Amino acid sequence: MQDMINRQFYLASRPAAEPTSEEVPFRDVPLCEPEQGEVVIRNMYISLDPAIRGWMSDLSNYIEPIEIGEPIRSSVIGRVVKSNSEQLSEGDVVLAVGAWERYTTAQAAAVTRLDESAGIPLSSFLGIIGPTGLTAYFGLLDVGKPQAGETVLVSAAAGAVGSTVGQIAKLKGCRVVGIAGSDDKCAWITDELGFDDAINYKTCGDLEAAIRGACPQGVDIYFDNVGGDILDAALMCMNKHARIAVCGWISTYNEADAPGPRNLWQMVAKSLKVQGFVVIDYVDRFAEGIEQLAEWLMAGKLQYREEIVDDLDNILPTFLKLFDGSNQGKLITRIPEESV
Ligand SMILES: NC(=O)c1ccc[n+]([C@@H]2O[C@H](COP(=O)([O-])OP(=O)(O)OC[C@H]3O[C@@H](n4cnc5c(N)ncnc54)[C@H](OP(=O)(O)O)[C@@H]3O)[C@@H](O)[C@H]2O)c1
The missing domain is CATH 3.90.180.10 (Medium-chain alcohol dehydrogenases, catalytic domain)
Known part of the structure; x- marks a missing residue:
């Protein structure tokens, strides 16, 4: 060789x-x-x-x-x-x-x-049936623990993980709102994937107000893919005893001096449960996740x-x-x- x-x-x-x-x-x-x-x-x-x-x-x-x-x-x-x-x-x-x-x-x-x-x-x-799908599956279901009728907010919602999170949350009977960075992405997640609403964070102006408008019952689960200002806005819209599944903070990865979140005191004010996770925490349950994701995929329930x-x-x-x-x-x- x-x-x-x-x-x-x-x-x-x-x-x-x-x-x-x-x-x-x-x-x-x-x-x-x-x-x-x-x-x-x-x-x-x-x-x-x-x-x-x-x-x-x-x-x-x-x-x-x-x-x-x-x-x-x-x-x-x-x-x-x-x-x-x-x-x-x-x-x-x-x-x-x-x-x-x-x-x-x-x-x-x-x-x-x-x-x-x-x-x-x-x-x-x-x-979808590898690390990306498994991250969405375990992060939403095991960390977020959605109940039918709850409101799930997800950032980077048209991305690989976020788009899967939103679809699984819909399968669990939740109201789902996605945050994404273009009108095309917002149209894709609502028109094709079945999200209930979408917010273009680059053009919406006051993001906190936009989240409140799209989530009139407040947010029960925030699936955080980006951190930064979007996390701060989401923190202000959480319901009492809501959960935040911290999956990633992509907005900070190239910033050596990224400022920390400003609104973490909402964890106390709203008795929030905030939990980070990595997909490899669930390596012993990968077979279960792959089986379920493949079943949804073959049934046309996941795109x-x-x-x-x-x-x-x-x-x-x-x-x-x-x-x-x-x-x-x-x-x-x-x-x-x-x-x-
Ligand atoms: N915990 C785990 O085990 C695990 C596993 C896999 C991935 N992750 C995390 O999940 C997140 C998504 O990963 P992915 O692989 O699915 O990537 P992806 O969402 O397909 O692509 C990244 C997206 O992030 C958004 N983005 C980039 N910079 C941003 C910023 N400054 N503010 C807001 N949004 C920004 C962009 O979408 P817009 O056009 O919407 O801005 C971009 O398309 C990342 O944070 C990643 O680290 C965690």
Whole structure:
């Protein structure tokens, strides 16, 4: 394999703001033979998740940061091209913790074999029936604990996680209001996904007033994907004993000095329950979540959007779409098999 070249994007230095190509450059390195128990995977799909920005920092997090010099960690789906393990054969398609690279070398015991013949689009194992769908499922149902008739407010509502949260909340009989950053996104979640109302936070003016208008009974659950000013506005609209499921704070990920929330005293005033979570807290229940999400999907009760970009060389600008809102749903870089 030494004559094969692996292009990989790596962390040259820790970004203080949006990562640049100086901080995340690429290099071409020769591919090594897999050691005993390892496989070499030719990556086909690379998941682009906001969390990756957090791993570029050395702040305390739920997993170790990416070390300087290491490739940018990511979930990947690819085909085994060389196996030095009895557990996997060449040609198998697997889900692995890989990186922004053409080839990933991994322990066979640490990857999950996927059934290509099941007719499920492989990319959905990174999205709606993968970490994205599971985040929405456990975050809403286990942390938010929705009851029929309650009002659920969700931010980044047209995104991969948020759009799934809103649909599950509708399935549970809730009134659902989404906050998103464009009229097109607002139209999609109300007209196509069945949200009851949507607020364009970029054009609505007084966001707190807009939330009150869209949630006349107050907010029972706020599913927070963004933090910042939107969290502050939501805090002012919560009902007594309401819950906030803190999923992510994307508005702060590129801000070294992001101000903290101003209205946290509402936790006392309204006896709120505010709980953060990460999807891997639920790893023991993933099978349950995948089964339920797949059932809803096959019954036509869940819809999702993916934006798949065929361009490893532009993976960094593609990743940055998550932070300007130009992504349309679950964001993925694809390396077409014939191009490798
Ligand atoms: N806890 C967990 O285990 C877990 C797992 C997965 C994801 N997450 C978190 O869930 C959130 C959504 O992730 P995703 O993968 O589904 O991404 P996504 O929602 O598909 O894409 C990110 C979206 O965030 C919005 N956004 C970006 N910057 C913003 C800002 N400054 N203010 C308000 N909105 C902003 C943009 O939508 P607009 O156009 O609407 O602004 C953008 O499209 C992130 O915070 C992520 O870290 C957490």
